[in-house]
Amino acid sequence: MTERATALLRRFQASSLAFLLGACSPPPLSPSPSKPSESTAPQPSATPSASAHEPAPLPPEPLPDGCATAVPAGLAPVARLGVLAEACARGMRPLVPAPRVATLSAGGTLALPFSVADASRCLRAGATSSAGMRQLELELVDSADRVIAADRLLGGVALANREGPICVESAGEYRAVARAVQGNGEVALQVWQAE
Numbered sequence: 001m002t003e004r005a006t007a008l009l010r011r012f013q014a015s016s017l018a019f020l021l022g023a024c025s026p027p028p029l030s031p032s033p034s035k036p037s038e039s040t041a042p043q044p045s046a047t048p049s050a051s052a053h054e055p056a057p058l059p060p061e062p063l064p065d066g067c068a069t070a071v072p073a074g075l076a077p078v079a080r081l082g083v084l085a086e087a088c089a090r091g092m093r094p095l096v097p098a099p100r101v102a103t104l105s106a107g108g109t110l111a112l113p114f115s116v117a118d119a120s121r122c123l124r125a126g127a128t129s130s131a132g133m134r135q136l137e138l139e140l141v142d143s144a145d146r147v148i149a150a151d152r153l154l155g156g157v158a159l160a161n162r163e164g165p166i167c168v169e170s171a172g173e174y175r176a177v178a179r180a181v182q183g184n185g186e187v188a189l190q191v192w193q194a195e
Helices: 003-024 077-088
Strands: 092-094 100-104 109-116 123-129 133-142 147-154 157-160 172-183 185-194
Touching (some): 077 123, 109 185, 123 133, 133 157, 172 185
Antiparallel strands (some): 133 172
C-alpha cells in the first residue's frame, strides 16, 4: 500500500471513530428549570394555557378487556354485583344506596328508577343473577321510554354498555330494567355514576 493510501485510510478511520463516538455519546443536558432557554420561553403570539384552578374534564375511563367476564359465577347476586362494580365501574359511585333485588322467573322484570342531576358524569348499569338464570337482559331507558343502552347475554351478568360508560344527553329521570329472558332466580340491579 502506498503512503498516500495509508494516510487516507488512517484519516477515514479517525473520522469514523469521531462520528461513532458522537453518535453514542449521551444527549446534552436540558437547560436548568430556573432558567428557561429562548426556545422554551413562551413567545408573545403563543396562546395562553388553561388556568391551573380550572381542570379540564376527563373522559370516562375505558373498560378493561373482559371486565364483566371476569366476575365469578359462584357468588350470590349482590356479592357478584359488588365484584362487577370493582371490575367495571371504577371511579364511579352507586346512584342508590343499595342495589334493587328481586326473584324473577322467565319474562319477569326488575326496574330501578333514578335521577341524573349532572349529565356530564357518565353512567354504567349492571345486573347479576343467581345460577338458575340462563339469560339476562338489561336496558337503560329515558323518561320517553327510549332505550339508550342495553345488554343481553347468556348467563347471569349484564353490563350496559359493555364498550364503556353511557353518557346521557341531559339531566332527568331514567330507569334501569333487568329482564329474565330464560330461567329464574334472584337478580340484583344497580346504576353507578362517575364521581
